[in-house]
Structures are given as C-alpha cells and as structure tokens.
Amino acid sequence: MQRFILQRLLQGIVLLVLVTSIVFFVGRLTGNPVDLMLPEDATEEERQDMIERLNLDGTVMEQFQVFVTDALQGDLGTSIRYRQPVTEIFFSRLPNTLAMIPPAMILAMAMAIPLGILSALRRGGWLDRISGTIAVLGIATPNFWLGIVLIYLFSVSLGWLPSGRMGGIAHYILPTITLGTFLVAGFMRLIRSSMLEALDTEFVKLARIKGLSEFVVVWKHCLRNALIPVLSLWGVFMGGLVTGAIVTETVFAWPGIGRLTYEAVIFRDFPLLQSVIIMDAILILFINLLVDILYAYVDPRIRF
Amino acid sequence: MSQQPALEVRDLHTHFFLRRGVVKAVDGVSFTLEQGEVLGIVGESGCGKSLTALSILRLIPEASARTVKGEILLNGEDLLQKDPAAMREVRGRQVAMILQDPQTSLNPVFTIGNQLHEAIARQGESSAKTVKERAIEVLRRVKLAAPEERTIQYPHQLSGGMKQRVVGAISISCAPDVLIADEPTTALDVTIQLQYLKLLKELQESSGMAMLFITHDFGVVAKICDRVAVMYAGRIVEMGPVREIFDNPAHPYTQALIGSVPKMVSTSERLSTIEGQPPSLSDLPNGCRFAERCALADDRCRSEYPKVYDISASHTASCWKATPG
Amino acid sequence: MRRLPLISLGIIFTMVLMAVFAPWLAPYSPTDQSLPNKLLPPFWEERGTVKYLLGTDIFGRDVLSRLIYGARVSLIVTGIALGVGGGIGLVLGIVSGYVGGKLDSLLMRFVDAAFAFPTILFALLLAVTMGQGMVTLTIALSLFLWAGFARVIRGEVLALKQREFVALAKVHGCSPVRIMATHILPNVLNTFMVLLTLNVGVIIVGEASLSFLGAGVPPPTPSWGLMVAEGRGKIASAWWLTLIPGIAITLVVLAFNLFGDWLRDRLDPKLRQL
Numbered sequence: 021m022q023r024f025i026l027q028r029l030l031q032g033i034v035l036l037v038l039v040t041s042i043v044f045f046v047g048r049l050t051g052n053p054v055d056l057m058l059p060e061d062a063t064e065e066e067r068q069d070m071i072e073r074l075n076l077d078g079t080v081m082e083q084f085q086v087f088v089t090d091a092l093q094g095d096l097g098t099s100i101r102y103r104q105p106v107t108e109i110f111f112s113r114l115p116n117t118l119a120m121i122p123p124a125m126i127l128a129m130a131m132a133i134p135l136g137i138l139s140a141l142r143r144g145g146w147l148d149r150i151s152g153t154i155a156v157l158g159i160a161t162p163n164f165w166l167g168i169v170l171i172y173l174f175s176v177s178l179g180w181l182p183s184g185r186m187g188g189i190a191h192y193i194l195p196t197i198t199l200g201t202f203l204v205a206g207f208m209r210l211i212r213s214s215m216l217e218a219l220d221t222e223f224v225k226l227a228r229i230k231g232l233s234e235f236v237v238v239w240k241h242c243l244r245n246a247l248i249p250v251l252s253l254w255g256v257f258m259g260g261l262v263t264g265a266i267v268t269e270t271v272f273a274w275p276g277i278g279r280l281t282y283e284a285v286i287f288r289d290f291p292l293l294q295s296v297i298i299m300d301a302i303l304i305l306f307i308n309l310l311v312d313i314l315y316a317y318v319d320p321r322i323r324f
Numbered sequence: 325m326s327q328q329p330a331l332e333v334r335d336l337h338t339h340f341f342l343r344r345g346v347v348k349a350v351d352g353v354s355f356t357l358e359q360g361e362v363l364g365i366v367g368e369s370g371c372g373k374s375l376t377a378l379s380i381l382r383l384i385p386e387a388s389a390r391t392v393k394g395e396i397l398l399n400g401e402d403l404l405q406k407d408p409a410a411m412r413e414v415r416g417r418q419v420a421m422i423l424q425d426p427q428t429s430l431n432p433v434f435t436i437g438n439q440l441h442e443a444i445a446r447q448g449e450s451s452a453k454t455v456k457e458r459a460i461e462v463l464r465r466v467k468l469a470a471p472e473e474r475t476i477q478y479p480h481q482l483s484g485g486m487k488q489r490v491v492g493a494i495s496i497s498c499a500p501d502v503l504i505a506d507e508p509t510t511a512l513d514v515t516i517q518l519q520y521l522k523l524l525k526e527l528q529e530s531s532g533m534a535m536l537f538i539t540h541d542f543g544v545v546a547k548i549c550d551r552v553a554v555m556y557a558g559r560i561v562e563m564g565p566v567r568e569i570f571d572n573p574a575h576p577y578t579q580a581l582i583g584s585v586p587k588m589v590s591t592s593e594r595l596s597t598i599e600g601q602p603p604s605l606s607d608l609p610n611g612c613r614f615a616e617r618c619a620l621a622d623d624r625c626r627s628e629y630p631k632v633y634d635i636s637a638s639h640t641a642s643c644w645k646a647t648p649g
Numbered sequence: 650m651r652r653l654p655l656i657s658l659g660i661i662f663t664m665v666l667m668a669v670f671a672p673w674l675a676p677y678s679p680t681d682q683s684l685p686n687k688l689l690p691p692f693w694e695e696r697g698t699v700k701y702l703l704g705t706d707i708f709g710r711d712v713l714s715r716l717i718y719g720a721r722v723s724l725i726v727t728g729i730a731l732g733v734g735g736g737i738g739l740v741l742g743i744v745s746g747y748v749g750g751k752l753d754s755l756l757m758r759f760v761d762a763a764f765a766f767p768t769i770l771f772a773l774l775l776a777v778t779m780g781q782g783m784v785t786l787t788i789a790l791s792l793f794l795w796a797g798f799a800r801v802i803r804g805e806v807l808a809l810k811q812r813e814f815v816a817l818a819k820v821h822g823c824s825p826v827r828i829m830a831t832h833i834l835p836n837v838l839n840t841f842m843v844l845l846t847l848n849v850g851v852i853i854v855g856e857a858s859l860s861f862l863g864a865g866v867p868p869p870t871p872s873w874g875l876m877v878a879e880g881r882g883k884i885a886s887a888w889w890l891t892l893i894p895g896i897a898i899t900l901v902v903l904a905f906n907l908f909g910d911w912l913r914d915r916l917d918p919k920l921r922q923l
Contacts, residue, residue: 035762042771046778056778143387160902162854164861165877165895168884172892176885222428228383229423230443230494231416244433259767266769267858271881285773286863293777297770304766320433320478 028312032305039301056290097291106295117276127200136211158205167198167271184273202264218242330534331357336394345606351558364549420495424507426487430479437475485516557613564639574641660904667720675714683709715871734791738798746806763796776864846909850902
C-alpha cells in the first residue's frame with residue numbers, strides 16, 4: 021500500500037511541475053512579460069525593477085530558476101489589481117470556496133447514488149429513463165445559465181432567496197444546487213454503469229446461489245464494489261469541481277477562489293491568474309492524495 | 325419404501341428472447357438424479373448444460389431469458405411453482421452450486437471468513453462463535469491448510485485451487501441434498517484438477533448428497549460420475565451408466581466425444597476432432613441436430629427428430645441409427 | 650434507440666441553416682445598434698413588436714439576429730476546435746498506440762495529467778496572455794479535446810494492432826508510417842466520428858462558458874455565451890436576454906448528444922462505455 025501512495029504522490033508532483041512549467045512558459049510566450057506583470061500605469065523605474073527581479077534579461081532557464089525559487093519561498097507575485105501578494109489573497113478567499121464544496125458534494129451524492137443504483141436495478145424501467153434524461157439534460161445545460169435562471173426564478177421573481185454573496189444558510193441554497201447539479205449527471209452515470217457491472221459478476225451470482233436476500237446482494241455485495249470505480253475517477257471529478265466553482269462563484273458573486281479566477285481574467289491580472297492556477301494544482305494534488313489514501317484503504321487488493 | 329429421486333427434471337425448456345430472435349438454449353431436457361448418485365452432464369460449450377443448471381436454481385438472466393415450460397422436482401416439490409421468497413429458501417439450503425471460475429466467484433472486497441460466515445449463518449446458527457467454529461470445521465473438510473489464517477484473508481491472497489476449495493466449503497456448509505458443480509475444474513491448473521475431483525468425490529460419498537456434475541470433458545466424467553447424460557444443441561441425446569456409455573456409446577456424437585479424449589497409448593495417433601459446428605440455437609433444424617456433422621446421417625435423420633431408443637434397461641439414446649442391445 | 654432521432658437532427662439542421670445562411674436569415678446586422686429601441690421584449694409581450702421578434706438588448710441590437718449570427722460563430726469555432734483538437738488527438742492516439750513502448754508511456758502520462766487538471770484554467774490563461782480573440786479561443790478549446798480523443802483512439806489502435814491484416818502489412822514490408830496511415834487510420838474513423846459528435850456539446854458549452862467569463866469571443870461579435878453574460882445584469886427587467894440564448898445552447902447540445910448516442914449505437918456499440 022505504501023508503494024501505491026508513493027506512486028500517486030510522485031504522479032502528483034510531476035503534474036505540479038508540469039503545470040508550473042506550462043504556466044511559466046505561457047507567460048513568457050508573448051515576448052513581453054513585463055507588460056503582463058505590471059499595471060498599465062507602471063513607471064519606467066518599476067519596469068526596470070521587475071526586469072531585474074525576474075531576471076527577464078537572462079536566459080529562459082535562468083528566469084525559470086528565479087521563478088521556481090520564488091515559488092518555493094511562497095512568493096508567486098503581486099496582484100496587479102489588489103496590489104497584494106497573490107498567495108495572501110488566495111488563502112483569504114479559499115475558505116469561502118471550501119465552505120461551498122461539501123454541501124454541493126453531499127447534494128450531488130445524495131441524488132446520484134440512489135438514482136444510479138435504482139436505475140441499474142430497474143434497468144430500462146421508467147426511473148432509468150427519467151434519470152437518463154435528467155443526466156443528459158444536466159450535461160447539456162450550461163452551468164452558468166442554470167445559475168442565472170435559478171436566480172431569476174427564486175430570487176427575482178419569487179423573492180424567496182438572496183441572489184448572491186455569502187451569508188446565512190439561505191445564501192448557500194442556490195449556489196449549492198447549481199454546483200451540485202453540475203456534478204450529479206456525471207456521478208449518476210458512473211454509479212449506474214458500475215452497479216450494472218457489479219450485478220453481472222460471478223460473485224453476485226454466487227451470493228444469490230447462497231440464498232441471500234436480494235437486499236443483501238445489492239447493498240452488501242454490489243454496492244461496495246460499485247463505489248470503488250467512483251473513487252478511482254475522483255481526480256476527474258476534482259477537475260470538474262474546480263471548473264464548476266469558477267462559474268458558480270461568478271454567477272453568485274461568491275467571494276471564493278473561483279470568483280477570484282474570474283476577476284483575474286476580467287481585469288487581465290496575470291500574476292493573480294498565474295498563482296491561482298498553481299495554487300489550484302497544489303490543492304488538487306492534495307485532495308487527490310487524500311482520496312487515493314481512502315481508495316487504498318477501501319480496496320483490499322491494494323491494502324495487502 | 326422406494327426412494328424418490330433427489331432431483332427430477334421433466335421436459336425443461338429455457339429460452340433466450342433476444343432482438344434477433346428466440347434462442348432455444350434448453351429445448352426439452354429431462355433427467356433424474358437419484359439420491360446419493362453423481363450424474364454428469366457433458367457436452368461442448370453452448371449446448372445448454374450450464375443454463376440447465378441455472379434453470380434449476382432459477383437464476384437465469386431475467387432480462388433476456390425465461391423458463392417457458394417444464395417441471396423441476398426437488399424432493400418431490402416443483403421448484404418452478406415456487407414464489408421468489410420460497411425459492412430463496414431452497415437455495416443455499418437444499419441446493420448448492422460450485423461455479424466455474426474461482427477467480428471471480430468470490431467477492432474481492434470481503435474476507436474469506438466473511439463470505440463463509442454469511443452462508444453458515446443462514447443455517448440458523450445464532451452465536452458468532454459457533455458460526456466461526458463451523459467455518460473452520462468446513463474448511464478443514466475441504467482440506468484447506470491453515471484455515472484460521474485463511475478466514476481473515478482476502479480472495480486475491482489465495483491461489484485458484486485454494487479459492488475453489490473455499491467455494492466448495494461454502495456449498496457443503498449447508499449440507500445440501502443436491503450439489504451442482506458447473507465445470508469446477510476447468511479453470512484450475514491441470515496438476516490440481518485431479519486433487520479437486522478426488523475431494524469432490526470424497527465429500528459426496530461421505531455426505532451422501534446427490535451431485536450434478538457439468539463438464540465438457542469425458543475424461544473427467546469417467547473419474548467421478550456414476551451416470552452421464554450427453555447434451556447437444558439444447559437436448560439430451562444419450563444417457564446411461566458411465567461404464568456402459570464408455571463401452572457401448574450408441575449416439576454418433578457420444579462416440580466422437582469419447583474418441584476425442586486423448587489417450588496416451590499410441591504415439592502416432594492423430595488427435596481426432598469433430599468437424600463442423602453445432603446448429604444455431606435460434607434456427608434449429610427439424611431433424612436430428614447432429615445430422616450435419618454425422619457420418620451416418622441419411623435423409624430421415626435430417627428431416628425427423630429421432631425418438632428415444634432403449635439401448636438397455638438404463639441406457640437411452642436419441643438416434644435413428646442406434647442399435648438396441 | 651434504433652430509429653433516427655428526428656427531433657435532434659431537426660435541431661442540428663436548423664442550427665446549421667442559421668449558421669450558413671445568417672446574412673440572409675437575420676433581419677438586422679448583429680452589431681447594429683439602435684438606442685431608441687433598446688430593451689424591447691419579444692413580440693408576444695406587451696411592449697414588444699414584430700420588428701424585433703425576440704426583442705433587443707441594452708444597445709438596441711436585435712436579439713434574433715444576434716442569435717442567428719451566434720450560431721455561425723459557435724459552429725465555426727466548434728468546427729475548427731474539433732478539427733484541430735480532435736485531429737491532434739487522433740494522430741497522437743494512433744502513433745502512441747501503434748508505436749508503443751516508452752513513447753506511449755510518456756504520452757499517456759501527459760494524457761493522465763490533462764485529465765487530472767481542469768483545462769479551462771489554461772484556456773483562461775491563454776486569453777489573458779494572448780489577448781481575447783478567435784485564434785486564442787480556438788486553441789483553448791482544442792485543449793479540451795486532445796486528451797480524450799488520444800486516449801480512446803489509442804485503445805482502439807491497441808486492439809487493431811493485433812489483427813492479422815496489420816501483421817500481413819508488416820510482412821509485406823510496409824513502413825510503420827504507411828501502416829498507420831493506410832491500415833490503422835481507416836479503421837478508427839468510425840470511432841473518431843462518434844467522438845466528434847459526442848464532443849460537439851462539450852465544445853459548445855466550453856465556448857459559451859469561456860465567452861461568459863470574458864475569455865472567449867470578443868465583443869461585439871455575438872456568441873450565445875456572451876449574450877448570456879451581457880444579459881445577466883438586466884435579468885430582472887429583461888429576462889429574454891439571458892433566457893433565450895441559454896435555451897438555444899441547451900437545445901443544441903442536447904440534440905448533438907442524442908445524435909451522438911444514436912450514431913455510436915449504430916456504428917460501434919462497444920464504445921458504450923464512453
């Protein structure tokens with residue numbers, strides 16, 4: 021098991037290095053990185069400063085060295101708009117995003133797991149067809165549009181819920197639904213197909229031969245096995261989560277790192293965007309590692 | 325008092341209902357399994373033997389298949405008349421089954437002990453301690469070394485042969501009246517196959533349970549079965565005591581099957597095979613289904629399905645060319 | 650799902666029509682402003698008029714015209730992105746699968762990395778560094794696709810490699826490039842087609858999302874995603890500005906997905922796990 025964890029950790033680090041390199045090189049692509057790093061009204065002095073600091077006169081490798089050394093010391097640049105170190109801004113906004121994720125995940129799971137299981141059990145039945153339709157609709161409907169429509173319905177027309185920003189429980193409802201539905205479709209399809217696979221296995225046949233009740237067969241034998249692929253595809257879901265968070269937070273003016281990303285784009289704040297991406301990579305790496313540990317624990321074939 | 329047979333299958337028909345048509349996988353199968361005897365069902369892949377076994381347990385894939393006709397009498401009661409709850413009572417108590425592939429028969433995420441206890445607990449044992457003791461006991465009966473250690477291990481930590489012994493243990497733990505073994509040695513290493521067959525024979529003899537042994541290998545039949553039924557394209561074409569069938573196979577298919585068992589006697593003997601393929605089960609001919617591949621077939625064979633001839637008191641065959649006596 | 654999905658095809662056809670014949674179908678130019686006529690609702694509402702069937706936006710631009718031209722923008726961008734991204738994925742998949750070995754492992758590492766990390770972030774990065782524009786957008790959208798295509802095509806190639814006609818070609822002395830081009834490629838085209846149709850939806854939503862975030866099609870060129878973004882501020886008073894383009898996106902993506910499913914069932918059911 022240790023080997024497995026180590027392997028995953030290594031993969032994550034490679035990913036991080038890859039992301040950082042790409043971000044770095046894209047930044048140097050345009051040939052005029054100074055313009056990217058500084059606000060438009062920067063003085064000549066400030067420009068010279070920047071060129072020196074980032075060693076922009078040196079070779080690409082030298083610049084990369086400076087970049088990495090800075091990064092390892094926690095310095096990823098200064099935001100043009102906020103004029104603060106980007107890491108500071110990132111960490112101040114991070115808790116807000118982290119607050120929204122668990123409710124969205126729980127909502128997504130609460131819908132996806134029962135629907136996925138029941139669709140598999142009653143394959144071809146009306147529930148299966150309806151769930152399938154919901155899944156297809158969920159994928160087709162643009163996330164940001166759904167959020168806006170929800171705001172229109174429940175906030176503007178009915179006035180039941182606030183239209184954005186963080187606050188009390190009422191403020192969580194619409195963003196959670198928006199982000200959650202983004203995830204449900206994918207989850208549900210996955211659970212359905214892995215349940216179908218599990219139902220078809222020889223050991224389920226043997227469980228039935230043993231005379232176990234259908235309840236035990238499904239909930240004990242099938243489900244445990246069906247959930248394992250869900251865990252192993254977690255990495256892909258993480259990516260989806262980040263994407264979903266960017267759009268959802270933008271629509272609901274939620275002060276998290278998703279909205280921060282949006283601001284970085286709108287205001288062309290390159291240092292901010294650059295660091296958000298790298299920090300996102302670290303965050304994803306970290307959470308994936310946690311999930312991998314969970315996965316190694318849950319699947320006995322890895323544990324022993 | 326005459327003993328009633330442990331299992332009696334009468335005119336069983338199980339069909340697959342697919343988009344491309346109806347596949348008559350089991351098309352009128354009848355046989356009797358007496359108490360304490362081992363009946364083999366032998367035939368090539370696709371002849372319907374596994375499906376017959378699943379039909380007995382009523383575990384055919386519901387979405388596409390259905391038993392459309394017949395009676396399955398277990399200790400006199402027709403299983404096909406039972407509702408799902410009653411049928412579940414029969415499984416794992418009166419009937420048990422060993423599946424072919426030990427690598428996939430056990431659930432990879434639960435320990436051997438867990439899966440064994442599950443089966444034992446169904447027999448009405450109340451205390452966890454008794455269940456555990458019984459588990460160790462039955463693992464010893466299947467000659468699994470170091471049973472205490474095995475119970476806390478996971479399936480992937482055991483070899484194929486060990487896993488198949490565990491599956492065997494699960495089946496006999498309920499002391500079934502009938503044990504169905506569906507090609508239990510096919511997926512095992514050749515070196516272990518004989519050991520396992522011996523084990524099954526011992527278990528069967530010591531418990532007195534009846535066994536239905538499904539295989540494609542006539543050599544295996546010779547080692548373990550008392551009687552054998554030869555199946556082809558959904559029907560039984562010959563049935564009788566093993567000794568008799570070997571000495572005097574009446575149906576050309578049986579003859580070919582026996583002939584194709586490699587005998588390490590003469591080194592220059594060519595491996596004889598049966599030419600051709602069985603007919604498609606969704607498009608069966610009216611006549612004898614083996615006619616296409618049979619050297620003796622004539623027009624009557626091709627147009628009329630042969631009736632069942634009595635070759636001797638206990639030996640029957642469905643062939644126009646079968647000579648009684 | 651055996652019958653032809655007529656409704657889906659109808660929607661797709663309508664969109665293509667709109668895109669191709671935009672200059673003739675649209676009553677106005679999509680960028681024509683008419684401030685006195687701003688924020689008119691669709692014709693069936695009280696203040697609406699048949700002059701502007703679906704209403705006008707904050708600059709008095711006709712929503713219907715922008716919708717029609719938006720179809721053209723979406724289709725062009727999507728088509729190019731699919732071609733570029735899909736094409737790269739196809740080539741990489743074939744080469745990686747056929748050549749195998751270290752190259753394959755390396756390439757698949759990249760693919761795994763691409764799956765693990767949200768590509769949209771790179772798309773945003775490109776928009777900021779290279780400036781918002783059609784070229785940037787196309788490159789960004791291609792990024793969404795290459796990894797998925799590469800992985801699936803590679804799988805197909807791995808299976809194909811084992812088949813006899815490949816061995817035969819080798820025996821006849823065909824060079825690897827020739828084998829890949831003339832033997833492998835035609836056999837993966839079915840899969841490629843299915844992948845293309847199934848991914849149209851992904852790209853359309855991707856473009857819409859990027860445009861919504863201000864990293865896609867530059868204004869004043871109309872894009873459905875951009876229209877939703879522009880209408881967002883006025884959602885309370887002018888619901889049609891966001892609702893209508895959003896419905897268009899949903900319908901078109903739905904249609905392509907259903908059509909893609911049907912195509913996959915017809916051409917290659919074993920791709921069902923896609």
